[in-house]
Amino acid sequence: MAPTTRNAQPRRTRDLLLPHQSGNADAQPEADGKKPAPFARxxxxxxxxxxxxxxxxxxxxxxxxxxxxxxxxxxxxxxxxxxxxxxxxxxxxxxxxxxxxxxxxxxxxxxxxxxxxxxxxxxxxxxGKEIAPRLAQPKVAKKESSTSAISVLGTHVRRGFEEMQCLYPNLAAAVERIASGKNCDVMGAVLKRALQFIDDEEAAELDAKVKKQRVLEAKMRMNRTTVRNEVIGALIKSTD
Structure with missing residues (x-):
């Protein structure tokens, strides 16, 4: 019979042990040379x-x-x-x-x-110019399709900010006010550049909206001035 050593273990018990619990150095995790994966930010x-x-x-x-x-x-x-x-x-x-x-x-x-x-x-x-996917439309004649494509794409020729001020003064003024706001240095520069590529149809629509808003604001200021003058006139008369 072969001599037994103190550290010997029954075969069945040794097979059930985890690698780090056995005495086999080849089963140690450090022996395979692998390092933990680096932290991924x-x-x-x-x-x-x-x-x-x-x-x-x-x-x-x-x-x-x-x-x-x-x-x-x-x-x-x-x-x-x-x-x-x-x-x-x-x-x-x-x-x-x-x-x-x-x-x-x-x-x-x-x-x-x-x-x-x-x-x-x-x-x-x-x-912002990308259109959300829509259901497929019925096919139309080739000529009509190309015309429709042109109307959707519009004009995207780059123009200087000074030219845009002449073409769409109200829209350009609105962009100028935004760009001059507090903490708007980067955003203002981006918007001014973006204005140079805006579609003509969209620019005209925005210019009209800004103009309408400015007219409403002017009317409100006039109304406030009228009410103010009425209040001042009534108070002056009351002192006579």
């Missing part, structure tokens, strides 16, 4: 804003959002908290931001003020 809320700012600046400059291969260049110098990422990582992140914006727009937008409102404004600069 997630995208921070500040990263969301910085990413959207980069995309909005690119869109304002080039007229369209950056493509997949342009994302890294569009975000260069933005000092993201998640400093290391692949093209797939940032592409998926942008896709989720776009999906969230389209969902918010379909429900009427977000409440004004705060980070969510800022992200929504920046997203509008980037994807």
């Amino acid at each position: 997630v995208w921070s809320p500040e990263d969301d804003v910085r990413i959207l700012e980069g995309l909005a600046a690119h869109t304002a400059q080039h007229g369209t959002p950056p493509g997949r291969s342009q994302l890294r260049d569009a975000l260069a110098g933005r000092a993201l908290d998640k400093a290391e990422f692949t093209v797939t990582d940032i592409y998926e992140k942008v896709r989720r931001l776009k999906t969230r914006y389209l969902n918010q727009r379909s429900t009427g937008g977000v409440a004004p003020g705060g980070d969510e409102a800022r992200k929504y404004q920046l997203s509008t600069v980037i994807w």
Whole structure:
């Protein structure tokens, strides 16, 4: 009979032991040379804003959002908290931001003020012209189809801000007021650039709305002045 050692264990008991409980050094986790996976930083809320700012600046400059291969260049110098990422990582992140914006727009937008409102404004600069998917329309004649496509796309020729002030003075003035607001340096520059690519039909509609609003505000000021003069006149008469 072969001699037994003090550390020997019955075969059945040894097979039931976990690797770190057995005396076999080859079964130790440290022996396989593997290290724990490094900590993967997630995208921070500040990263969301910085990413959207980069995309909005690119869109304002080039007229369209950056493509997949342009994302890294569009975000260069933005000092993201998640400093290391692949093209797939940032592409998926942008896709989720776009999906969230389209969902918010379909429900009427977000409440004004705060980070969510800022992200929504920046997203509008980037994807605001995109139309939500609709049911397929009946086919029409080729000539009518091409005409319809032209009317939908409109004119997207870049024009200087001075030219836009001449063509759509009320809209340009509204953009100027927004750009001169507090903490609107980046947003103001983005909006001024975006105005240079706006569709003519949409610009004319917005210009008319701004003009109508300004007329209403002028009437309200006149009414307040009239009431003020009446109050002053009545008080003066009462002292006679």
